[in-house]
Amino acid sequence: MRGSSNKKIDPRIHYLVPKHEVLSIEEAYKILKELGIKPEQLPWIRASDPVVKIIGAKPGDIIRIVRKSSLYGEVVSYRYVISG
Template identity: 80%
Template sequence: MRSSSNKKIDPRVHSLVPKHEVLSIEEAYKVLKALGVSPEQLPWIKASDPVVKAIGAKPGDIIKITRKSQTVGETVIYRYVISG
């Protein structure tokens, strides 16, 4: 019997996982300026998070997360990637 532990599962394909994107430096600057915050003031997400790993984000990156909701439609949130 073969072990299934060798298979890598991409967490982004699950229906409950919202879309995650790494922002370019230019996009991140625009977002931070519009929000009037520094990167460290954004909510944090660890680099060890499965989705963060899957999209190749590194500490210091800013991630845009787009969530779909039946009540409000679409919500965009931002997270600052930290080590860990």
């Protein structure tokens, strides 16, 4: 097939995809302590999510997502990685 390519596209380079990063155990513990919650109480994100796979996050990890906002500058949120 002409023009066909098996190249995978990195979704992180798209302007609509916010920055995702896996927290270290120390960072995760600190955030959970500040919020006074357990990891499972965070919003979930599946391990099969394209960005989650690219950054190498595994079930049980916590991800920091930093979105740019014209109103608030930067908005930080956290997600708990689940299997699936």
